[in-house]
Amino acid sequence: MDDRKQRVLLAIIQDYVATAEPVGSRTIARKYQLGVSSATIRNEMADLEEMGYIEQPHTxxxxxxxxxxxxxxxxSLMKRESVPPDLEKIIREGLEHTVGDVGGLIHYTGQLLAKLTSYAAxxxxxxxxxxxxxxxxxVPLVLPRVTLVVVLDGGTVQNHVFEVPEGIGEEDLAVISAVLSAKLKGMTVAGIRRTVMSEINLELSRYRDVLNKALEVLADERGSAGAGxxxxxxxxxxxxxxxxxxxxxxRTLLGLLEQEEVLKELLAETAPSAGVTVRIGSEMSSRYVAECSMVSAVFRMGGRDVGTLAVLGPTRMEYARIVPLMEFAARSLTVYLNRLVAGRGDW
Amino acid sequence: MDDRKQRVLLAIIQDYVATAEPVGSRTIARKYQLGVSSATIRNEMADLEEMGYIEQPHTxxxxxxxxxxxxxxxxSLMKRESVPPDLEKIIREGLEHTVGDVGGLIHYTGQLLAKLTSYAAxxxxxxxxxxxxxxxxxVPLVLPRVTLVVVLDGGTVQNHVFEVPEGIGEEDLAVISAVLSAKLKGMTVAGIRRTVMSEINLELSRYRDVLNKALEVLADERGSAGAGxxxxxxxxxxxxxxxxxxxxxxRTLLGLLEQEEVLKELLAETAPSAGVTVRIGSEMSSRYVAECSMVSAVFRMGGRDVGTLAVLGPTRMEYARIVPLMEFAARSLTVYLNRLVAGRGDW
DNA sequence: AGTTAGCACTCGCCTTAAAGGAGTGCTAAC
DNA sequence: GTTAGCACTCCTTTAAGGCGAGTGCTAACT
Incomplete structure (x- = not known):
């Protein structure tokens, strides 16, 4: 692909992204100075079409x-726009001043992205x-129903209700809680080793049933990494x-957005850690988003990927603006999340 | 309004609800045997229009x-359809077999309603x-950040993160927690009296700042009855x-549905306790739902209204089917919620 | 060999006109 | 009070014509 073809393709994409109208050779000759006539551009376009980079809705x-x-x-072609300083400021200050838990911070970032990008977040x-x-x-509810409450240092609280066998009373639960607390406090859920589990099981062998259930709940959460x-x-x-x-x-798009499972799958395709993933139209696994693109990035806590941010828009998306913005958002979120759990020090 | 006019109006509404097409005199004469000709119906329709019950999109x-x-x-006119036994069964069994907390049960009911009504829930x-x-x-997070965790007997867990003054340590928090626990356990949040609060304040006067903050969080939740x-x-x-x-x-409708505040207001207009509220088009406060109707009902826990179920559809809604269904759903939800917090005994 | 002007041609889209049809309101007769 | 008949209205559909954007090709030019 020679240099001029690249410039023509770039012009076509820029114009189409801006106008959503099919772009003709004359428009390019006029609006983008390539120093050649529309006829030449027509020839280039014919080539580009043959090479599969552009299409004609109809003759x-x-x-x-x-x-x-x-x-x-x-x-290869895109020149990333730098994130405007005022947007950087909005994001930073927004995250800085959000009080609350990890969940609130993340949710807020999503809302911000929707507003700043004008796409769906x-x-x-x-x-x-x-x-x-x-x-x-x-915590005993109405026995035999109890709930396992877990509070993380980010302020996230999760709970899971289940039933315990007959005969387990509040005191029993208090004993179990004390042991769980002693053994597990300070660990990450992901870091709970089999050894610790069996240690606990040993110590509380009387309560094997309850324990198994509780550990199962924890394991569930751990296993489904993207279960959030x-x-x-x-x-x-x-x-x-x-x-x-x-x-x-x-309708097809909204139908998709209501299916959490499908969304999870889509988000899960995001590349781990490094940078921003862009998926265009059929590059995504779901056929319901054929006309859409997704720009996504993971954010991290404690050196580990924990969640995903994404923007969903038409394939005709302003990639050059969105990609750097997503990168900045994910990086900022990572920073502020980690501040939240580590005091002031950056991660 | 004489009997025949009522029958004509009924026929118009039934037909329009079924077809979404403006209905003419001939259609009524043909499909609904009123024993009179279309000309007579035309006359009745002219009267009904003058009385404001029907309208003509154009001559x-x-x-x-x-x-x-x-x-x-x-x-006055509607004959409520009875809820089909199989739907009753679906709802009952669905609620019966849902394990989890109060929130899960309620959320599940919403999903069920959406599916069974084919409108938005x-x-x-x-x-x-x-x-x-x-x-x-x-629970101390990274000091000075702490979270107040409250577990209710329905399995609902709520938490709220805030910061405590310098110098408050884990032991202090443990002391406060113990007192809060002792004083408040078994009460409903709504039932927390000023007296109890000042009692606690007295007992823990050293920690006034922290306490005030914590009680404020509780009060917040209590004040905004519909803050859920x-x-x-x-x-x-x-x-x-x-x-x-x-x-x-x-677009206008979806714009509305994204604004939680507006939705809350709409739901808050539901009549307390008794039965089902139907609001049609401009009877709702928001102008964005001009073409919509809402059928809503509250559900109860412990003899108190705690939440609202609603279905949102076009004004051309199948009221005769939806109203009884909503009533049944809200009643069933109330029953199962209360079972959840009271063991087997019905409320 | 690459570039460009010119030109015939294609094809979607918009405007206009005509035909069709559903439904009405009115009148006159029953 | 009811009904048949009929003229009238007005929306909707269909067809035709013109417009215009854009193409591909050819021939000439650099």
């Missing part, structure tokens, strides 16, 4: 970038995964995009 | 029920309002309604 319409075209753009929360246990206790809750914001934004003037499309 | 279109018309129908959860305190504790979380399900259903083929309308 005598302009060209539209293909998935391959967008991909090439994102990987998705957030996958960490389960019990990301934090050290500060408090763990079995999903928040969705600004899906309303997406309706302002011209490609969603068609109700049929809105 | 030479059929008639459509007005808000007033629907209102008259719901209040809204649920306003109780805050800390509806249940007795089983456990209350200040809102769940939304099946908004996707609403897009299948013919009146929402128009994207503009979808």
């Amino acid at each position: 005598s319409a302009g060209r539209v970038p293909s998935i391959t075209g967008y991909r090439y753009y994102v990987d 998705l957030v996958m929360m960490p389960g019990l995964f990301g934090g050290r246990i500060r408090h763990i206790q079995l 809750k999903i928040y969705l914001d600004g899906m309303f934004n997406i309706l302002n995009q011209p490609e969603f003037q068609n109700v049929e499309r809105v | 030479s279109a059929g008639r459509v029920p007005s808000i007033t018309g629907y209102r008259y129908y719901v209040d 809204l649920v306003m959860m109780p805050g800390l309002f509806g249940g007795r305190i089983r456990h209350i504790q200040l 979380k809102i769940y939304l399900d099946g908004m996707f259903n609403i897009l299948n309604q013919p009146e929402f083929q128009n994207v503009e309308r979808v």
Whole structure:
């Protein structure tokens, strides 16, 4: 792909992203000075089409970038815009001044992203995964129902209700709680080793049933790394995009957004740790988002990936603006999350 | 309004609810045997229009029920359909077999309603309002940040993060927790009296600051009776309604559904305790739901209203089917919620 | 060989006109 | 009070024509 072809492709994508209209050779010759006539551009466009980077909705319409075209753009052509300082400020100050738990901070970031990007924002929360246990206790409800309450240092509180065998009383629960507390406090849920578990089991062999149940709950949370809750914001934004003037499309998309399972899968495809993942149209696993792209990034706590931030918009997304913004958001969130659990010191 | 006019109005509403098409005199004469000709019906329709019960989108279109018309129908004309036994069974068994906390049960009911009605379902959860305190504790996170954890007998767990003054340590928090626990356990949050509070304050005067903060959190929850979380399900259903083929309308409605505050207000207008509230179009306070109706009912715990169930659909809603269904759902939910906190005994 | 002007051609979209049809209101007769 | 008949209204559908954006090709130019 020679230099001029690249410039033509870049122009087509920029124009299409801006206008949502198929772009013709004349437009490019006029608006983007490539120093050649529209006829030359037509020739280049014919080539680009043959190479699969652009498409024609129908004869005598302009060209539209293909998935391959967008991909090439994102990987090689795109000049990342730097995040405007005022946005950086908004994000930083927003995160700085949010009091509350880890969940609140993350949720807030999602809302902010929706507002700042004008697309839909998705957030996958960490389960019990990301934090050290500060408090763990079995609280009797109406026996035989009890709830296992776990408080993490980030302020996350999770609980899980289950039933204990007949004959277990409040005192028994207090004993178990004390042992659990002694053994597990300070550990991350992920870090609970089999050895600790059996140690506990030994110490409390009388209560094997209850214990197994409780540990099972913890293990559940640990196993399903992506089991966290999903928040969705600004899906309303997406309706302002011209490609969603068609109700049929809105319906399929909204149908998707209601299925948490599918969303989780989509988010789970985000590359671990490093940078930002961009997936365009059919590069995503669900066919319901054919016309959409997702830009996502993971955030971390204690050196471990714990959740995912994402933005969902039309394939015609402003990648050059969104990618750096997501990167900044995920990095900022990571910083402030870790401050939350480590006092002032950055992680 | 004479008997025949009522029958004509009834026929118009039934037909319009079924077809979403303006209904003409001929249709009524043909499909609903009133024993008179279409000309007579035309005369009746002219009268009904003058009386404000029906409207004409334009000359030479059929008639459509007005808000007033629907209102008259719901209040006087409607024959409630009885809830089909299989639906009753689905609801009962669903609620019976849902293990977990109060929140899970309520949320599940919302999902069920969305599925069974084919409209959007809204649920306003109780805050800390509806249940007795089983456990209350200040858990230190990374000092000075602590979280107040409250567990209710329904299994609801709420927490709130705040900061304590310098110099307060884990032991201090343990002392405070012990007193809070001793004084408040077994009370409902709503039932916490000023007297108890000052009693606690007296006992722990050293920790006045921390205590005030903690009690403030509790009071907050108590004050905002409807402050609970809102769940939304099946908004996707609403897009299948013919009146929402128009994207503009979808946008305004979705815009509404994203604003929790507005939703809370809408739900808060539900009549307390008794039966089912139906609000049609402009009878609701928000102008964004002009084309919609809401059928809502409160559910109770411990003899007190704690939350609201609602269904949101087009004004052209199948009231005769939905009203009894909502009533049944709210009643069932009340029963099972109370079982949850009272052992087997019904409330 | 690459570039460009010119031009015929394609094809979606918009406007306009005409036909069709559902439904009404009115009148006159029963 | 009811009904048949009929003129009238007005929305909706269909068809046709013109417009315009854009293309691909050819031939000439550098």
